[in-house]
Amino acid sequence: MQLPIRLDDVGTTRLQEAIAGQIRDLILDGRLAAGARMPASRELAADLKVSRNTVVAAYARLVAEGLIETREPLGTFVTEGVVREGPAVLPLAHGHYCSLGAQRRSLRQREDSHRVTRLHASALDFDFWVGRPDARLFPMRSWQSLLQRMLREDAHGLCEYGDPQGLLTLREAIALHVGATRGIATTAERIVITNGIQEGLNLLACVLLESDACVAVENPCYRGAANVFINHGARLLPVPVDQHGLDPAKLPGEAAVVYTTPSHQYPLGSTLSLPRRQALLAWASDTGATVVEDDYDSDFFYDGAPLPALKSLDRNDQVIYLGTFSKSLGAGLRIGYMVLPADMVAPVCHAKALLNNCQPWLEQAALAAFIAEGGYAEHLRRMRHAYAARRNHLCTALAHFLPQWQVDGRSGGMHVVAYLPQGGLRAHAMEMQAHACGVGIYGIDSGNALTLGSADHDDTLQRVILLGYAALTETEISEALLRLRQLSAESGCASAAIA
Numbered sequence: 001m002q003l004p005i006r007l008d009d010v011g012t013t014r015l016q017e018a019i020a021g022q023i024r025d026l027i028l029d030g031r032l033a034a035g036a037r038m039p040a041s042r043e044l045a046a047d048l049k050v051s052r053n054t055v056v057a058a059y060a061r062l063v064a065e066g067l068i069e070t071r072e073p074l075g076t077f078v079t080e081g082v083v084r085e086g087p088a089v090l091p092l093a094h095g096h097y098c099s100l101g102a103q104r105r106s107l108r109q110r111e112d113s114h115r116v117t118r119l120h121a122s123a124l125d126f127d128f129w130v131g132r133p134d135a136r137l138f139p140m141r142s143w144q145s146l147l148q149r150m151l152r153e154d155a156h157g158l159c160e161y162g163d164p165q166g167l168l169t170l171r172e173a174i175a176l177h178v179g180a181t182r183g184i185a186t187t188a189e190r191i192v193i194t195n196g197i198q199e200g201l202n203l204l205a206c207v208l209l210e211s212d213a214c215v216a217v218e219n220p221c222y223r224g225a226a227n228v229f230i231n232h233g234a235r236l237l238p239v240p241v242d243q244h245g246l247d248p249a250k251l252p253g254e255a256a257v258v259y260t261t262p263s264h265q266y267p268l269g270s271t272l273s274l275p276r277r278q279a280l281l282a283w284a285s286d287t288g289a290t291v292v293e294d295d296y297d298s299d300f301f302y303d304g305a306p307l308p309a310l311k312s313l314d315r316n317d318q319v320i321y322l323g324t325f326s327k328s329l330g331a332g333l334r335i336g337y338m339v340l341p342a343d344m345v346a347p348v349c350h351a352k353a354l355l356n357n358c359q360p361w362l363e364q365a366a367l368a369a370f371i372a373e374g375g376y377a378e379h380l381r382r383m384r385h386a387y388a389a390r391r392n393h394l395c396t397a398l399a400h401f402l403p404q405w406q407v408d409g410r411s412g413g414m415h416v417v418a419y420l421p422q423g424g425l426r427a428h429a430m431e432m433q434a435h436a437c438g439v440g441i442y443g444i445d446s447g448n449a450l451t452l453g454s455a456d457h458d459d460t461l462q463r464v465i466l467l468g469y470a471a472l473t474e475t476e477i478s479e480a481l482l483r484l485r486q487l488s489a490e491s492g493c494a495s496a497a498i499a
């Protein structure tokens with residue numbers, strides 16, 4: 001197959017970026033169909049008159065973005081389940097419009113990689129997609145009546161621009177909530193409401209990052225965060241993680257910002273130990289670095305009280321705390337928040353106003369009442385109870401059906417990590433086979449995480465499977481694991497036959 005790639009006007013853009021970019025466009029706008037075979041790297045290199053290494057590097061980038069995948073020994077294929085972007089149009093100045101494709105090209109001057117959302121439900125009977133709450137447990141009746149009440153009582157917020165910092169009643173409710181549940185002593189003045197942690201990260205990047213700034217990230221880390229930093233021109237410096245979380249002894253002195261997920265490391269699930277929390281804060285105080293604490297799923301803890309947030313230990317005002325309602329209520333709500341050091345509130349509000357003026361009023365008002373009147377705490381209790389039962393069931397069923405899978409990261413959150421046995425299928429192959437029989441399980445790359453590492457590190461990580469359990473009932477978990485056991489038995493027989 002000959003791909004319609006043109007390299008005559010790539011200017012200063014590096015060749016591999018130009019090739020990766022044009023293939024990405026072909027995939028995202030549907031001209032390259034899911035499952036289509038990509039030309040062999042040697043073939044494409046010859047067509048484009050570039051070195052094979054250039055094409056190999058472009059393919060590697062697209063693999064990391066989840067857009068294409070290699071299936072040994074068959075070749076390279078467009079990944080199934082990539083969400084395609086329609087022919088959206090964006091307004092330009094003077095009433096002109098440009099296609100999203102053209103807009104993307106102008107943005108792609110920077111080293112970037114797109115976050116690709118997967119299609120979840122479609123082909124899968126049971127989906128262990130990570131970090132998704134169970135929509136069946138959303139507090140629908142309370143939410144409907146709160147929305148109606150807000151509209152009845154005082155709907156003028158619908159017709160006005162709000163405070164870019166966010167609705168005061170919501171900030172007040174959150175200040176009390178994070179004080180009680182995460183040990184953070186703060187007030188509404190230090191809180192900014194965001195459209196989720198993802199927007200919070202973008203706002204921080206706008207305010208904190210000079211071009212070429214160094215950002216230390218856990219390795220592996222949350223891809224959504226890494227992409228933001230890369231898109232803002234930062235250099236990522238990987239810091240290893242182990243069963244106690246990020247290792248502060250390995251923090252690079254030149255990092256201006258450290259991004260971390262202390263409660264439940266994403267993706268490996270460890271909790272940052274207290275001595276390491278103290279060491280991280282001491283390091284930040286010595287170097288003047290800013291620490292970004294992403295506390296995405298700490299509402300869910302099952303074995304006793306969780307450690308308070310890192311921010312609660314922050315005596316020098318160097319930690320930025322990011323929270324979200326995406327896990328406890330739902331990602332479609334798009335409400336998150338930041339607890340900021342005093343000197344960052346004004347710049348972040350300014351950046352927020354530049355970006356989108358303010359958050360929608362109605363959901364903020366309803367959520368403020370939900371928290372203040374105790375409905376949210378009650379909802380969290382019910383979710384914790386349900387998810388604890390699901391986690392317990394999953395771990396017991398794994399021990400029973402797949403005893404050779406070693407389970408970790410189970411103390412909280414909404415997913416556990418399973419290490420596949422050495423010598424058997426690697427995560428990517430297991431993931432493909434599981435998908436083929438209707439069960440969604442995820443290796444590191446497809447589970448929205450990014451690895452920046454050496455071959456040794458990679459070898460262990462390539463045996464990692466992420467299993468999000470919150471959205472599946474116990475019966476669904478059992479049925480899914482039965483299918484995985486069957487698969488594992490078949491692949492075990494296959495390896496024995498090959499041996």
Ligand SMILES: Cc1ncc(COP(=O)(O)O)c(C=O)c1O
Pocket residue numbers: 131195196197198199222224261266294296323324325326331335336
């Ligand atoms: C580690 C981590 N941080 C942040 C987010 C994004 O949260 P939000 O929906 O609030 O943008 C996610 C989403 O899955 C996540 O896994």
